Each structure stands twice: as structure tokens, then as C-alpha cells.
Amino acid sequence: MPLLQVRDCPEDIYKKIASVARSENRSIAQQVIVLLEKGLGQEQSNMERRRRLLEKIESRKIGRELKEIDAVAMVREDRDR
Template sequence: MPALQVRDLPPQVYEDLKTCAEEEHRSIAQQALVAIEDYLARRKREKEVQAVVDAGIPPVPKPWEPGYRDWQRSQAAAQARLERRREVFARIDALPISKDPEGFPSVAELIREDRDSR
């Protein structure tokens, strides 16, 4: 397993780390590892959120943030639209397949005729 040694750690950082370790019943090494893991996980989440923002997708607000109720309503409306689409497509799928009448021109012939008429 790789090891990490930190030189010239500021005394105040060491004291804060030591205090946290005591409060959470960990060794200083364990607390340092937890702090590093937390930082890296938070950084990864921030990058993922930034990717979503860059893609133009609005972030999901927290329940205590302003705009959460509007977001809930918009999500409910989106779900209702999705359900209506599913119903429409189900009705379309249930329709009988229609066949072109005998002698009806093909799609290619219709396009060619339209292009020639210009």
C-alpha cells in the first residue's frame, strides 16, 4: 500500500487535525485519510455538477432552497408529459398497419415528382 509523508505541516493544521481525530475517535493518520477522501469526493462531485451546468442542465435544488417547489412542479409536469406521450404511442402502436392502395406511387416517385415540378 502506498504511503504518504507530509513535511512542513503548519502547526495550526496539525492541531486542528488532532482535535478532529480526538472528537471522532480516530488516529491522526486515520483522520488525515478521511479528510483527504472527503476532499477528493467533494471535488469529484463539484466537477460532475460543473459538467451538468456546462451541458445546460439546471441543477436540482435542495428541499430548503428557494425554487424547490417550482422544480417539483416542473418535474411533475414533465412526468405527466412523458405519461401522455406513452399513451399516445401506445394508441399509435395499436392502430392497424395501413397499406398503400394498388397503383399508389412510391415515396421516391412522389419526391421525384415534387423536385421536377420546381
């Protein structure tokens, strides 16, 4: 994940970010990401992100040979060794 470093941040802004982060049970880094997302219009609700992720997972094609694998039999075989 890329690293973002901000130098010479005004103290009053830092204190506001830290205060809001504490009230939202977030770290300062997490709070800055939330603020950047909002400022850039990139915010999505958790439900929306989850919905999109589930759609992406469901759209994946699973090969026929993978669907035919019997996981229970494989575990049983492994335990019998």
C-alpha cells in the first residue's frame, strides 16, 4: 500500500483530526483516509462496498472440474493418512 506523508500540518488541523478520530474509534491514519475519500467524492457506504464485492465474487466463473471436487472426501482422505 502506498505511503503518504504530510509535512508542516497546522497544529489546529491535526488536533481536529485527532479529536474526530478518537470520537469515531479510528486511528489518525484511518481518519485521514476517510476525510480524503470524502473530499475527493470517493466515499462509499460499507453496505455498498460489500454489495459490489459480492457482485464481483458472484460474477467469477468457476470451472466444472472445481465444482466436482468433494471437499469432505479430501479432508477424510487427508485425516486417514
